[in-house]
Amino acid sequence: MPTACFRGTELPNPYYLRVNSPFESLRADQAYLFRHALLRDAAYQLQLPGDRARLHALTFAAIEAICGGRAPGPLPGDYDERSFQPHPTDPFSLELADHATAVESLPALRGGSASLDDARGARRLYLGRAAEIAERSFQNDVAVKLWGVHAETVEGLEKGESLRRAAIVAFRSGRLTTAEPLFEQALDLFREGGDRRLEGAVLGSLASVYKASGRMAIAERSYGQALALHRETGNRKAEGVEMENLASLWHETGRIEQAEAYHRQAILISREAGDRRGEGIAVGNLAILLDETGRFQEAERCFESALEIHRKVGNRRMQGINLCNQASVFRRARQFEVARRKFEEALAIDREVGNRQSQGIALGNLAILCKEQARFEESERLYGQALEIHREIGSRRYEGITLGSLANLHLGLSRHGLARPLFEQAIQIDRQVGNRRFEGLHLCDLALLHLDLQEIVEARALWTEGTTILRVLGDVGQLELNSAVIRKACELAGVPCFET
Incomplete structure (x- = not known):
């Protein structure tokens, strides 16, 4: 036999x-x-x-x-x-x-x-x-x-590394509650073994878990500790990665000048260290910041450059993320068919690589596109799917963003009773996770709801609060859009424009 x-x-x-x-x-x-x-x-x-x-x-x-x-x-x-x-x-x-x-x-x-x-x-x-x-x-x-x-078959630093790798996979696939204790176990083993280089690596990863779940203060503190360890051990590649992580956190919490400076430094360090993967991520994140602050041509060049790098190094996960960001640019330019195609390409890659968070983000952005094309039922269904994913994986930042977007859909259909509590929930989450840009956007949207209901005093106060945040952040494109929106809304309501 x-x-x-x-x-x-x-x-x-x-x-x-x-x-x-x-x-x-x-x-x-x-x-x-x-x-x-x-x-x-x-x-x-x-x-x-x-x-x-x-x-x-x-x-x-x-x-x-x-x-x-x-x-x-x-x-x-x-x-x-x-x-x-x-x-x-x-x-x-x-x-x-x-x-x-x-x-x-x-x-x-x-x-x-x-x-x-x-x-x-x-x-x-x-x-x-x-x-x-x-x-x-x-x-x-x-x-x-x-x-x-x-x-279970190894000990010491090797055991810590196996746990770290398990945690990385869990994190990249959106399983934050699985990733966090694995990173913590790995951190204990690296500290016991006295490996400062690996300690820095896992501290940075833990910081990313904290950031993804909306715990910005401890995330920033952990990124700073990781960055100090990378500099202590002379790990230039990891230094660039951590600077980019801090830049993204500062961007999300409204510190735009600090964020841009670190994005650009991270790109230079990644190039110096030969880290093409890290360079592609930093260039793509810089593109988002440039787009939000009105530097559209430079943003478009950065998006294209980032996507080219991700393709060359075979980084499928980041290809999906970058395609979604590009699709949003085309959507704002009202090139809807191009945008839809890119959103669908992004979703296909997100599903292929198991990136649940990015899948939820892409679904939410596709829902916005459907709303702008008056495909309201499809939009509401996609928002529901996105919200389910963000709640499942514990992504509080994007839960807040999606709630606000769904509220906006209801507002556009004059469903004020449905929209108001969703806006309030979204703003509460924005404040909890330090998402200043979307706090500003959602305050302005809630102001429009009050204006629709002829609650003028409340509307003016909310509008002023929201636009002040966006002005501090330098969100030129959104401010220009808001200015046109409020002029038309005030005219329809028969009241003097809030912006003079």
Whole structure:
């Protein structure tokens, strides 16, 4: 009977990886065909435990031999994700880990090709490679689980790194409540091991979790601590990344001059460090700031440059984000068909890579487009989907933005009773998370609602408060738009214009 017919016992089939290989649909335990799975299990169970272990060892050795030998492992202390080298064993990495686990279960081996220590090392190796492959192919749930399993097989800094990688995947796929405790565990291990470089890396990641969930004060403090550690350890690449993270936080909380200065410094540092991925992110974020402050031509050049960089380095996640930002520019220019196409491209990428937060953002922006095209039912449905995602992942900033946008839809349809509480909820969240720009926008929108209801005193006060915020932020484009809107609204209401 062929040895390849026997099934491993640890890693279930849902963990099976998608890898670009002619062998990707074949498992060694399926090479021998039985009439029924129960017959296969019965044949396996008939073997004595020692014989099973030897069969697993033989199968493990056969797969490695067919694939040209053992896959390379990471160098000690090498935690750079880019150092991963593909190998012919990759389609079988989980199966190899499974076989090594079965061999490892015996206290000693008298047959086969590997010692007990070698079996343990092989299991660690192939679990790590399987986690890496799952992460690179956006099988996010699988990757989080596998990095967690890998963490159980190692200790110290290596355990911390496995937990960090699990947390990164969870964060990128919008699972903030999963990511945070994993980052915290990794941080404790890096501090215990005295690795200041890794401590800085995980502090910056934790700060991003805090920011995404609306805890701006602790996020800013943690980014600052991470930046200090990067400078202390001479990690220029990470310094650029953290400066960009701080720039984004300052932008979102209304400190525009500080944000722009750090965006530009981050771009220079990323170029100096050869970090094209970081450069693309910083250029794209600078484009958003330029667009909001009325520098449209420079913004358009930055958007195009960022998208080109993301494509060259293969950063699919950021391609989706950047396409959504570009689509919003086309929407504001009333090039609706181009905008819709780009929003749909962005959504397709967000779903492919499992980026739930960006998927929610793109749905919300597509809803705005539908509203502007008078497709009101579709708009309301898309807002509902976006709101569900942001609440599911704990993204308070975008929950507030989406509530305000949905309120605006109701206002445009004269549903004042539905719009008012949504505006109030949105403004409350904006203030909680420090989202100054949208606080200003939502105050102005609520002012229009009061003006519709002839509540002139309340409307004027809210309008003044909202436009003051936007003026401080330098949001030239929005101020120009608001000026036209309030002139028309006041004329319809039969009252003097709030802006003179």
